[in-house]
Amino acid sequence: MTPQLMQSIQLLQMTHFELTHFIEQEVEKNPLLEVAGQDGAFESERGDGVAAGEPADDFGLEAATFDPLGDVFENTRKDLGPQMGGELDVDFGNVFQDDGPPTRADAPEMIGQWRSMAGAGTGEGAEGYDLEDFVAERRSLRDVLSEQMALALRGERQRLIGLHLIDHVDAAGYLQTTPAELAERLGCGCAEVEDVLSTLQTLDPPGVFARSLSECLKLQLRALDRLDPAMEALVDHLELLARRDFASLKRICGVDEEDLIDMLAEIRALDPKPGTRYETAPSEAIVPDIVVRPALDGGWSVELNPETLPRVLVNHSYYAKVSRHAPKHSGDQSFLSECLQSANWLTRSLDQRAKTILKVASEIVRQQSAFLAHGVEHLKPLNLKAIADAIKMHESTVSRVTSNKYMMTPRGVFELKYFFTVSIGSAEGGDAHSAESIRHRIRQLITTERAESVLSDDDIVDILRKSGVDIARRTVAKYREAMDIPSSVQRRREKRALAKISA
Numbered sequence: 001m002t003p004q005l006m007q008s009i010q011l012l013q014m015t016h017f018e019l020t021h022f023i024e025q026e027v028e029k030n031p032l033l034e035v036a037g038q039d040g041a042f043e044s045e046r047g048d049g050v051a052a053g054e055p056a057d058d059f060g061l062e063a064a065t066f067d068p069l070g071d072v073f074e075n076t077r078k079d080l081g082p083q084m085g086g087e088l089d090v091d092f093g094n095v096f097q098d099d100g101p102p103t104r105a106d107a108p109e110m111i112g113q114w115r116s117m118a119g120a121g122t123g124e125g126a127e128g129y130d131l132e133d134f135v136a137e138r139r140s141l142r143d144v145l146s147e148q149m150a151l152a153l154r155g156e157r158q159r160l161i162g163l164h165l166i167d168h169v170d171a172a173g174y175l176q177t178t179p180a181e182l183a184e185r186l187g188c189g190c191a192e193v194e195d196v197l198s199t200l201q202t203l204d205p206p207g208v209f210a211r212s213l214s215e216c217l218k219l220q221l222r223a224l225d226r227l228d229p230a231m232e233a234l235v236d237h238l239e240l241l242a243r244r245d246f247a248s249l250k251r252i253c254g255v256d257e258e259d260l261i262d263m264l265a266e267i268r269a270l271d272p273k274p275g276t277r278y279e280t281a282p283s284e285a286i287v288p289d290i291v292v293r294p295a296l297d298g299g300w301s302v303e304l305n306p307e308t309l310p311r312v313l314v315n316h317s318y319y320a321k322v323s324r325h326a327p328k329h330s331g332d333q334s335f336l337s338e339c340l341q342s343a344n345w346l347t348r349s350l351d352q353r354a355k356t357i358l359k360v361a362s363e364i365v366r367q368q369s370a371f372l373a374h375g376v377e378h379l380k381p382l383n384l385k386a387i388a389d390a391i392k393m394h395e396s397t398v399s400r401v402t403s404n405k406y407m408m409t410p411r412g413v414f415e416l417k418y419f420f421t422v423s424i425g426s427a428e429g430g431d432a433h434s435a436e437s438i439r440h441r442i443r444q445l446i447t448t449e450r451a452e453s454v455l456s457d458d459d460i461v462d463i464l465r466k467s468g469v470d471i472a473r474r475t476v477a478k479y480r481e482a483m484d485i486p487s488s489v490q491r492r493r494e495k496r497a498l499a500k501i502s503a
Helices: 003-013 016-029 068-084 106-118 141-152 156-167 179-186 190-200 213-223 229-236 238-242 246-253 257-268 274-278 316-325 331-367 369-374 384-391 395-402 435-447 457-466 473-482 488-502
Strands: 033-035 290-294 300-304 312-314 406-409 412-415
Touching (some): 003 331, 003 395, 016 331, 141 156, 141 274, 156 190, 179 190, 238 246, 246 257, 290 331, 331 369, 331 384, 331 395
16 A cells, blocks of 8 residues: 555545645645635735746745835825825814824824734834734633632642642542642641642632532532531432432431422532633534535435635646756756645545545435435434445445544534444334434433323333334333433432422
8 A cells, every 4th residue: 555545545534624734734845735715726826916836036035025004095095196186185183073182192102003003014013913912811720720829828838739739630620639648748737738628629610629529519509508407418418319319318318309309409500510611622613524405306415515625726837937947857856746746646635535525425315315304213224334335435435434524414413424323123024223213212202201101111112113113122221321311210200209399
């Protein structure tokens, strides 16, 4: 396998962002590659009037010093001059009457700021500006805690211990060490570390520096002045809450059912991971690679998203002009030939990548047309081999195409892998059912059930088999647990409790 073939395979499975980064690197090191604009022209043809492929004699550009503001005012005067006798028929002294004329001290400062923002290349204070200077900085959890610690702790010894405690706080806000371990490491008393820790646990956001979920919830309830004995007993028995054992919780907390429901509502309003609100990792926006729309003939129109298509061109004109100046049989000629070969390969590979993605996506849409028209209940079972056989490609190629690629449909944006699901047999010998559609039907059945008729896993199996789905009870239980749906016993307790509150 040649290096170019390996890179072609890598291009096929790259995401839009990875591909953009790769192309930027190739354009930077290959002088024959250019990124084209919307109209297909080279970007360099839009710049200072020197088109790509037309370098100066020394293969460089002359540096020109100009005054942007001067050019603007001069061009404005020339454009309006013939119509107005070379002068503007405007009295600028009356434009801002309420503000009054600028003072002699204010005018130079305003002009300097204006010229600086316009990017004037000469003069003091004319360095230009960066838009990122005006963007609010994203503060991390460590920054927030360090700022508050400087006011909460006074002694240098306490602040040193506080900084070490902050260093052991994870992204969720939990302390990942014990006071005893830190005291041994710093050579101080454990009681001193505990004292500093208790002070830091009063900082914002409430719940930070907790060593367990129970302690995190207690800190938040204490900040709200809601940590009474009954609530503390509830938080100390979270394992019973996870099992929905409300009878035991009522006995332990010493409250009736109505009070317990109110306490549970307060617990749900708390934040189990208070530090994540300061998470600094930027969220990545999903850019769909394929766009599917209803066609006029009743079918579906499948197109590549033009925003994800890289516009890379090979500048043959530049190659021809530069190669004429380079001596024959020299290293320069060899370098240019390699650059031309690499540039041609990249453009062909990108074109082949786009065609392959479109071909695979079109076949997926053809196979899952019922899903696009009627919803997830009509999602068909599908595997990579079925698509590969239909479009005469290797299964591994289809796998690479469907990795980290997204399709925008009238029903939402889906990863291409979403359309490949396990097959569930039919009880009547008909067409098989998709596992995703079965999960959707289980979720619908449980959502619509009533408190007096909660469905067990066996009941769900009977309902599905009557509708032609051959499924085992353990499969229903596995799908239910994967969707984080509690058992029928736990659901019955919750629904009865909610029904009493509503009554």
